Amino acid sequence: MRIAAVFAAALAAAPFCASAQDTAGRNLAAGCAICHGTEGRPVIKEGSPLIPLAGLPKDHIITQMKLFRDGKRPATVMHQIAKGYSDEQIDQLASWFASQKR
Amino acid sequence: MKGFKRRDFLKITAAAATLSAAGCATMAPAKGRVVVIGGGFGGATAAKYIRMWDPSIDVVLVERESGFVSCPISNLVLGGFTTMPEISRGYEGLQRHGVRVVRDEAVAVDASKKTVRLARGGDLAYERLVVSPGIDFTFGEIAGYEAAMASGRVLHAWKAGPQTVALRRQLEQMKDGGVYVLSIPVAPYRCPPGPYERASMVAAYFKQAKPRSKVLVLDANPDVTSKPGLFKAAWKDLYGGILEYRGNAKAVGVDVKTMTVKLEVEDVKGDVLNVVPPHGAADIARKAGLVTTNNRWCDVDWRTMESKAVKGVYVLGDATLSAPAMPKSGSMANNHAKIAAAAIVEILNGREPQPVQIINTCYSFVSQKEAIRVSSVHQWDATQGTLAAVKGSGGVSAARSEAEGTFAWNWAKTIWADSLA
Numbered sequence: 333m334r335i336a337a338v339f340a341a342a343l344a345a346a347p348f349c350a351s352a353q354d355t356a357g358r359n360l361a362a363g364c365a366i367c368h369g370t371e372g373r374p375v376i377k378e379g380s381p382l383i384p385l386a387g388l389p390k391d392h393i394i395t396q397m398k399l400f401r402d403g404k405r406p407a408t409v410m411h412q413i414a415k416g417y418s419d420e421q422i423d424q425l426a427s428w429f430a431s432q433k434r
Numbered sequence: 435m436k437g438f439k440r441r442d443f444l445k446i447t448a449a450a451a452t453l454s455a456a457g458c459a460t461m462a463p464a465k466g467r468v469v470v471i472g473g474g475f476g477g478a479t480a481a482k483y484i485r486m487w488d489p490s491i492d493v494v495l496v497e498r499e500s501g502f503v504s505c506p507i508s509n510l511v512l513g514g515f516t517t518m519p520e521i522s523r524g525y526e527g528l529q530r531h532g533v534r535v536v537r538d539e540a541v542a543v544d545a546s547k548k549t550v551r552l553a554r555g556g557d558l559a560y561e562r563l564v565v566s567p568g569i570d571f572t573f574g575e576i577a578g579y580e581a582a583m584a585s586g587r588v589l590h591a592w593k594a595g596p597q598t599v600a601l602r603r604q605l606e607q608m609k610d611g612g613v614y615v616l617s618i619p620v621a622p623y624r625c626p627p628g629p630y631e632r633a634s635m636v637a638a639y640f641k642q643a644k645p646r647s648k649v650l651v652l653d654a655n656p657d658v659t660s661k662p663g664l665f666k667a668a669w670k671d672l673y674g675g676i677l678e679y680r681g682n683a684k685a686v687g688v689d690v691k692t693m694t695v696k697l698e699v700e701d702v703k704g705d706v707l708n709v710v711p712p713h714g715a716a717d718i719a720r721k722a723g724l725v726t727t728n729n730r731w732c733d734v735d736w737r738t739m740e741s742k743a744v745k746g747v748y749v750l751g752d753a754t755l756s757a758p759a760m761p762k763s764g765s766m767a768n769n770h771a772k773i774a775a776a777a778i779v780e781i782l783n784g785r786e787p788q789p790v791q792i793i794n795t796c797y798s799f800v801s802q803k804e805a806i807r808v809s810s811v812h813q814w815d816a817t818q819g820t821l822a823a824v825k826g827s828g829g830v831s832a833a834r835s836e837a838e839g840t841f842a843w844n845w846a847k848t849i850w851a852d853s854l855a
Contacts, residue, residue, distance in 0.1 A: 355776070358487075359776050359788070362769075362776075362790070363769055364793070365852045366768055366769070367844065367848055369848050369851065375844075375847050375851040375855075408831065409795065409809055412827060412829040413793060413809055413827065413828075414827075415811075415824070415827040416827030417824075421791070
């Protein structure tokens with residue numbers, strides 16, 4: 333229990349004591365916010381065609397980004413945006429969004 | 435903000451530092467103050483994100499207006515498809531992030547003393563300064579413009595606000611069978627697709643309410659500067675007989691007595707004259723010594739947004755000398771702010787800033803419900819020493835659609851919140 337509590341406290345403080353890797357993911361994710369909302373939390377909650385990115389499983393984000401990038405998932409815009417990101421960047425983005433509270 | 439005093443400021447700063455330091459045991463004490471000039475897409479976003487990413491940094495935003503009015507979507511007000519309250523937001527969202535919002539005008543910057551002079555008196559000291567001032571017009575390039583504007587008859591409405599309302603009123607009062615003239619300056623100007631969206635919105639209004647009226651677009655550029663294929667297809671399909679476009683038609687004068695726009699080779703009469711004059715970085719950027727290029731724009735280091743002319747000062751938004759293939763847009767200003775916020779947070783924490791990859795997305799309505807879009811992804815290119823569009827990324831809509839219109843409204847409401855809430 334004590335270890336869990338310490339771990340939770342460390343997680344809570346994480347945004348202010350972020351690693352370089354987290355910062356890279358956070359900075360990449362910030363670009364998405366103009367359509368997907370600050371930290372991947374949507375502004376329009378009802379009836380929006382955009383799914384919330386915050387708290388989405390990492391593997392799911394990676395799979396969908398690569399489907400968009402390879403033209404295998406139909407889109408109005410994401411096929412054009414996804415082509416701007418390398419595998420490594422997609423991994424960083426996905427890790428960061430997955431670690432955010434919904 | 436009227437009773438704002440310097441000593442209140444210092445008290446608040448100290449309190450904020452104590453509170454935030456308690457949140458993280460390894461955190462250094464307060465790292466000094468960032469002053470942000472301008473509460474538009476760039477400045478508001480910078481203020482919010484610096485506080486989000488490091489609450490131990492004290493942030494003060496200086497803005498002369500009481501609230502934010504969005505230029506994007508304001509063309510829909512001209513068409514009668516939305517209202518001013520829908521495109522307006524307050525600054526209380528920034529205050530919830532701990533940003534101190536000061537309603538005043540920055541009139542001078544002393545970069546050696548690191549202070550900003552306020553119009554109402556007093557200086558604000560800064561550790562880092564963010565300048566996101568928008569644009570000011572060079573009215574003198576169009577003969578007779580200032581007199582015409584003073585008469586209230588000729589408007590630019592290229593800063594959303596009272597002129598947007600006034601232009602809508604002129605359009606409503608114009609007789610059916612009248613001519614609305616829109617004059618566009620030579621690029622680069624604020625919002626490349628903006629004039630063509632505006633022409634479309636006014637044409638949509640005429641088609642509904644005043645079908646014998648005309649929209650005449652006088653473009654100083656040789657052709658439509660943004661999304662030309664999509665705009666021209668919409669005009670042909672939707673506004674045949676209403677909207678006429680002329681390239682290479684640069685306004686050099688305006689005469690309110692005869693309601694005439696003077697081109698280099700002829701005079702054009704209209705009933706509503708909407709003349710957008712050439713413009714550059716706003717006056718405060720000039721006064722602060724930030725203008726570097728063509729006596730108009732501010733060159734920056736695109737890894738940090740730091741001015742190439744003045745150390746410790748970061749310039750955002752339309753005032754910058756745009757990187758290749760980068761438009762002067764709200765999306766870009768918001769993203770510039772994230773580059774600057776990331777850099778300033780790293781620097782004030784004693785770390786090396788890293789380049790930030792950013793996204794542009796610009797929607798334009800071509801009818802009440804249908805929109806078109808252009809997008810791009812921009813990455814630091816060490817060889818070129820600038821942000822460059824990532825090869826193979828970006829593009830425009832396949833066609834105009836109501837789906838893009840839905841995404842456009844989503845973008846607007848989301849970026850307003852991302853910048854201000």
